[in-house]
Amino acid sequence: xxxxxxxxxxxxxxxxxxxxxxxxxxxxxxxxxxxxxxxxxxxxxxxxxxxxxxxxxxxxxxxxxxxxxxxxxxxxxxxxxxxxxxxxxxxxxxxxxxxxxxxxxxxxxxxxxxxxxxxxxxxxxxxxxxxxxxxxxxxxxxxxxxxxxxxxxxxxxxxxxxxxxxxxxxxxxxxxxxxxxxxxxxxxxxxxxxxxxxxxxxxxxxxxxxxxxxxxxxxxxxxxxxxxxxxxxxxxxxxxxxxxxxxxxxxxxxxxxxxxxxxxxxxxxxxxxxxxxxxxxxxx
Amino acid sequence: xxxxxxxxxxxxxxxxxxxxxxxxxxxxxxxxxxxxxxxxxxxxxxxxxxxxxxxxxxxxxxxxxxxxxxxxxxxxxxxxxxxxxxxxxxxxxxxxxxxxxxxxxxxxxxxxxxxxxxxxxxxxxxxxxxxxxxxxxxxxxxxxxxxxxxxxxxxxxxxxxxxxxxxxxxxxxxxxxxxxxxxxxxxxxxxxxxxxxxxxxxxxxxxxxxxxxxxxxxxxxxxxxxxxxxxxxxxxxxxxxxxxxxxxxxxxxxxxxxxxxxxxxxxxxxxxxxxxxxxxxxx
Amino acid sequence: xxxxxxxxxxxxxxxxxxxxxxxxxxxxxxxxxxxxxxxxxxxxxxxxxxxxxxxxxxxxxxxxxxxxxxxxxxxxxxxxxxxxxxxxxxxxxxxxxxxxxxxxxxxxxxxxxxxxxxxxxxxxxxxxxxxxxxxxxxxxxxxxxxxxxxxxxxxxxxxxxxxxxxxxxxxxxxxxxxxxxxxxxxxxxxxxxxxxxxxxxxxxxxxxxxxxxxxxxxxxxxxxxxxxxxxxxxxxxxxxxxxxxxxxxxxxxxxxxxxxxxxxxxxxxxxxxx
Numbered sequence: 001x002x003x004x005x006x007x008x009x010x011x012x013x014x015x016x017x018x019x020x021x022x023x024x025x026x027x028x029x030x031x032x033x034x035x036x037x038x039x040x041x042x043x044x045x046x047x048x049x050x051x052x053x054x055x056x057x058x059x060x061x062x063x064x065x066x067x068x069x070x071x072x073x074x075x076x077x078x079x080x081x082x083x084x085x086x087x088x089x090x091x092x093x094x095x096x097x098x099x100x101x102x103x104x105x106x107x108x109x110x111x112x113x114x115x116x117x118x119x120x121x122x123x124x125x126x127x128x129x130x131x132x133x134x135x136x137x138x139x140x141x142x143x144x145x146x147x148x149x150x151x152x153x154x155x156x157x158x159x160x161x162x163x164x165x166x167x168x169x170x171x172x173x174x175x176x177x178x179x180x181x182x183x184x185x186x187x188x189x190x191x192x193x194x195x196x197x198x199x200x201x202x203x204x205x206x207x208x209x210x211x212x213x214x215x216x217x218x219x220x221x222x223x224x225x226x227x228x229x230x231x232x233x234x235x236x237x238x239x240x241x242x243x244x245x246x247x248x249x250x251x252x253x254x255x256x257x258x259x260x261x262x263x264x265x266x267x268x269x270x271x272x273x274x275x276x277x278x279x280x281x282x283x284x
Numbered sequence: 285x286x287x288x289x290x291x292x293x294x295x296x297x298x299x300x301x302x303x304x305x306x307x308x309x310x311x312x313x314x315x316x317x318x319x320x321x322x323x324x325x326x327x328x329x330x331x332x333x334x335x336x337x338x339x340x341x342x343x344x345x346x347x348x349x350x351x352x353x354x355x356x357x358x359x360x361x362x363x364x365x366x367x368x369x370x371x372x373x374x375x376x377x378x379x380x381x382x383x384x385x386x387x388x389x390x391x392x393x394x395x396x397x398x399x400x401x402x403x404x405x406x407x408x409x410x411x412x413x414x415x416x417x418x419x420x421x422x423x424x425x426x427x428x429x430x431x432x433x434x435x436x437x438x439x440x441x442x443x444x445x446x447x448x449x450x451x452x453x454x455x456x457x458x459x460x461x462x463x464x465x466x467x468x469x470x471x472x473x474x475x476x477x478x479x480x481x482x483x484x485x486x487x488x489x490x491x492x493x494x495x496x497x498x499x500x501x502x503x504x505x506x507x508x509x510x511x512x513x514x515x516x517x518x519x520x521x522x523x524x525x526x527x528x529x530x531x532x533x534x535x536x537x538x539x540x541x542x543x544x545x546x547x548x549x550x551x552x553x554x555x556x557x558x559x560x561x562x563x564x565x566x567x
Numbered sequence: 568x569x570x571x572x573x574x575x576x577x578x579x580x581x582x583x584x585x586x587x588x589x590x591x592x593x594x595x596x597x598x599x600x601x602x603x604x605x606x607x608x609x610x611x612x613x614x615x616x617x618x619x620x621x622x623x624x625x626x627x628x629x630x631x632x633x634x635x636x637x638x639x640x641x642x643x644x645x646x647x648x649x650x651x652x653x654x655x656x657x658x659x660x661x662x663x664x665x666x667x668x669x670x671x672x673x674x675x676x677x678x679x680x681x682x683x684x685x686x687x688x689x690x691x692x693x694x695x696x697x698x699x700x701x702x703x704x705x706x707x708x709x710x711x712x713x714x715x716x717x718x719x720x721x722x723x724x725x726x727x728x729x730x731x732x733x734x735x736x737x738x739x740x741x742x743x744x745x746x747x748x749x750x751x752x753x754x755x756x757x758x759x760x761x762x763x764x765x766x767x768x769x770x771x772x773x774x775x776x777x778x779x780x781x782x783x784x785x786x787x788x789x790x791x792x793x794x795x796x797x798x799x800x801x802x803x804x805x806x807x808x809x810x811x812x813x814x815x816x817x818x819x820x821x822x823x824x825x826x827x828x829x830x831x832x833x834x835x836x837x838x839x840x841x
Contacts, residue, residue, distance in 0.1 A: 048459040048460070048461055048462075049429075049430060049431065049458070049459045049462065050429065150326065151326075177457055178456070178457060180325065180326050180486045181325075181486050181487075181526075181527075181528065182325060182326075182526050183326075207459040207460060208460075246459060246460060246461030246462075247459075247460055247461075248460030248461075248463075248464075250531060251489060251530060251531035251532050251535075251553055252531050252532075252535060254553050255532060255535065255553050255556055255557060258553060258554075258557045259557055259560060259561070262557065262561055264560075264561075264564065273531060273534055273535045273538065274538075276535060277535060277538045277539055277542065280539060280544070280560060280564070281539070281542050281543075281544070283564055284543070284544065284564070
């Protein structure tokens with residue numbers, strides 16, 4: 001099976017400029033990252049603000065190209081100018097700010113924006129629009145103005161707009177950072193449904209640990225490096241290290257860790273409250 | 285510096301086709317020096333409510349008393365009210381505009397009519413309180429990082445030396461460490477400078493850690509108004525309106541259902557751990 | 568709440584006019600406006616009145632809505648009326664008091680000018696009442712396409728227009744938020760002379776511009792991520808296609824314009840002084 005995404009010795013630097021625009025130095029946002037994502041996986045990239053996670057995400061759909069090293073998406077080199085639009089069609093991206101990625105004045109027109117750009121024939125566009133809106137549960141809102149939707153609903157429309165382009169991989173760059181808890185739940189549920197139905201590769205960028213519980217693999221970034229890598233359980237069990245990297249685990253994990261430190265025999269890497277309740281009851 | 289709200293009502297777009305009652309018969313009292321958390325889902329009216337506290341929005345009917353004076357009485361000085369009740373909006377960094385950070389923080393004191401020296405003095409004081417280093421004072425506010433911009437914006441309100449500080453979701457968009465830092469700073473300010481703090485948030489877990497009292501808003505009305513422990517005891521009702529008690533509350537209740545005599549009113553990790561250790565130690 | 572206001576006063580209804588292709592409506596409006604200036608006789612005005620009345624009826628837009636569109640121009644109307652009334656000296660004197668003299672010529676000109684202005688505004692409002700902003704931009708883009716041969720960026724202009732339409736309510740709401748935040752810091756936006764008021768807008772305008780640029784940046788990235796690369800190779804979800812109804816409408820408008828100009832120029836009719 002061909003790898004969905006692969007980066008090799010990826011380095012990304014951007015120039016620091018003074019007031020006149022003269023280059024006065026460079027800042028290395030991504031430092032020697034080697035990432036492998038298989039098709040169909042659910043990958044989470046965690047990190048604090050400034051860790052480089054969003055910068056890394058933007059390499060996957062060639063919004064940024066490496067300063068050094070290579071990024072392959074679906075077998076294509078992202079720095080190859082001829083493959084640019086193919087890369088972008090195969091790796092769709094949903095951004096953090098719900099308003100700033102919706103272009104249409106009517107929901108269904110926004111979802112059709114991507115297919116229009118790809119030159120899809122008119123009738124097929126409508127088919128894709130309906131399919132995508134149904135997949136995210138927003139078909140009944142098709143004639144609505146985006147202005148009247150909640151944050152969670154807007155993000156679902158944005159997701160529909162991306163899957164209407166039939167990508168192999170969806171990158172979600174902090175999709176819930178600007179949402180309230182119910183909006184967050186809405187979006188994550190939609191992503192989970194999509195994974196099961198459409199079988200796309202999902203790469204979720206976030207700083208909320210509770211969102212990565214169901215991921216196949218988690219990468220933690222700090223200062224441009226990947227500092228931790230493993231299954232959610234493996235990552236969650238390292239509570240102190242995560243705190244060092246400015247991340248926070250769900251209360252249940254902290255509680256489990258605290259009880260463990262006080263001598264109770266609790267397994268490491270507790271992710272859900274059911275697991276903790278069970279573990280404590282076993283000690284009765 | 286207490287605030288008393290009596291039978292407050294507010295209606296959006298009154299008289300048009302889009303009319304909506306945003307606040308219904310709100311009765312609240314916030315004594316001086318308290319740390320109050322206001323929680324509610326989007327549309328519950330919490331942001332509308334706090335904009336009444338400094339007179340930005342005028343109630344349709346009802347009264348608001350600041351320090352015993354009715355702010356809707358004839359010649360009440362609204363400008364003075366805004367000096368006393370500082371309001372930090374969501375994403376406050378969007379209000380930054382000046383050439384450098386220090387000037388922007390001086391904007392508030394300048395509007396209060398203070399001398400240049402006094403303005404700068406208060407600005408520096410405020411910037412120190414939010415933990416922004418001096419080397420940034422002469423930088424353009426647009427050169428700072430997201431977290432730094434937010435601190436500068438909060439300093440802009442603190443520089444006015446308000447007696448009541450109202451913050452609308454001050455941790456929105458920040459990463460976990462950033463969130464902890466801002467909340468710790470606010471808690472520190474509350475203890476050190478005897479300010480009343482009103483914190484609007486989505487996160488029960490954040491509020492539980494710092495607030496003396498929690499006001500839960502639902503559909504424009506006050507649903508609960510009491511201490512964190514008492515509010516979380518109603519966790520099932522909270523869930524019914526789309527809010528959640530802190531995770532530990534659920535854990536403790538489930539443990540109790542399974543036969544462990546834990547303290548179901550534990551609201552923080554420490555309290556929960558203490559209680560569990562105690563119960564298991566006695567077995 | 569500001570987000571609920573529709574720009575351009577579109578009035579949703581299911582009328583024949585609503586269903587017409589926007590290109591027909593755009594072209595018809597322009598021709599109608601031009602025709603208003605090509606005749607002087609009362610006979611022409613009568614025909615124009617009948618035509619307008621029929622169109623208003625067909626549009627299913629309530630009369631008071633249309634009158635609301637006149638509100639911003641009431642001032643202009645008054646000035647035009649008064650100027651013509653008192654400054655044109657032509658023909659017999661109709662009324663005279665102190666320094667004010669109204670002649671027949673003045674009265675005639677004033678009324679006809681006012682009528683022309685009212686019909687002008689009503690005609691163009693009807694177009695915006697019955698056409699959504701999206702349809703308008705699609706229509707304009709299509710009509711201006713020939714200019715593309717002269718290297719005018721027609722598609723880009725249309726895209727800019729529709730993005731502006733999408734973001735105007737958002738920016739209005741943001742302006743409101745920024746104003747509130749600065750007022751909370753003691754800003755005074757109301758008192759003072761013109762200079763002071765202008766200065767007090769700086770804490771509003773600077774953050775607004777910064778925000779607008781940030782949004783533009785985000786949006787550009789999102790558009791590129793969805794493979795936007797300009798107008799080439801793009802297909803449309805709602806391509807504009809003429810139907811029989813549209814062709815008939817073109818026919819009717821052309822007939823009207825020829826008719827009203829001919830009658831208005833060559834068929835004399837006298838009602839009182841007109």
